[in-house]
Amino acid sequence: MNRSAVLTELLRSRPVSRTQIAQSIGVSAATVSRVVDQLTDEGLVHELSAVVSESRGRRPVLLDVVADNTYVVGVDIGAANTRYVVADLVGSVVTSSEVTTPTNLSADGLADWVASEVKQAAGERWPLVRYACVGLPGAVNREQGTVSNAPNLPQVEDPRFLDALHTSFGVPLDVDNDVNYALLGEQRFGIARGQSAAAMLNLGAGLGAALAVDGAILHGRRGLIGEFGHLPVGVSGDRVEHLVTGPGIMRQAADASVDLDGPGDLFADSPARPLAQLRTHFDHALLVVLTALTVSCDPETIILGGGISKSLASSLPRYEDALKENLNSSPRLVLPQLGDMSGAVGAAVSGLHRVYPELGVAVDALATLPRRAE
Missing domain, CATH: 3.30.420.40 (ATPase, nucleotide binding domain)
Incomplete structure (x- = not known):
């Protein structure tokens, strides 16, 4: 519980000192230091420079999350254009692109093309990609794993599309309606923050x-x-x-x-x-x-x-x-403040919402994460 609380506060308030974490979550400074040491050994946290202070004594050291060991992919497939982003563990976009959707491809061909585009863009970061989320222009039945109401891109309704998408990406993957992801992107980093x-x-x-x-x-x-x-x-x-x-x-x-x-x-x-x-x-x-x-x-x-x-x-x-x-x-x-990239950014946020609990972040904190550093 202490580990989860400390990591959640680090993501929410980064960069932040041990003392500030202890005050925010209501545990002792010694407990925070032990947890921080553990997170540092796991490669999740590192120290930044000490805070400049006029007071005497030891200057507090700010902590931050190690962001470049884990990445997620967010994709927004549209009938005209496909947009995608690769984001690090704190939600910073490291690469993004918008390309014309090849609507003449078959269902599995379209899935293979999407995965190929994303992998090429991620480059050497691809082995560190932990999760991918793909937005589709249709109604996504999450219980049955089917897509409907996508008249402008009927390939995504074909069951072979989702099968090929999972196979081609080769990492844990989720799909949702593209507008759901767009709203999530605007809530976290856009006009509805x-x-x-x-x-x-x-x-x-x-x-x-x-x-x-x-x-x-x-x-x-x-x-x-x-x-x-x-x-x-x-x-x-x-x-x-x-x-x-x-x-x-x-x-x-x-x-x-x-x-x-x-x-x-x-x-x-x-x-x-x-x-x-x-x-x-x-x-x-x-x-x-x-x-x-x-x-x-x-x-x-x-x-x-x-x-x-x-x-x-x-x-x-x-x-x-x-x-x-x-x-x-x-x-x-x-x-939208994020323009046409809202859906891809929101898909990446959704990917982080799957990664964070695996690292120990409290599930009830996901509605406020990720948060950019001040």
């Missing part, structure tokens, strides 16, 4: 959402939490995703005989009447999703990610006002 209740809405080629309550991402048994794209809207019962995603916007425009070069044209200033009507339909559908997210977990913040959301920055205050009119209050609507 320190918020226990937050949500994320991803608008691009598809629609995905994630919710966090008490610092934990909600999953459910079948991975369907956050699949708000299936909500019917209006008398026609169109799915929300058919109105607010890139392909949906283009289909709506074609049905209305409106020429668009791309989905971004929908958000032009002072649009003509046919385009303005399409924008009204978009706004109504988006407010349905934002309302559902708000009443589902009462988040402090809703983060809007994905290519479509980049066109909505100037409209966020208007959406907040609409939510306030309907619900008497509104969460803050923001764009």
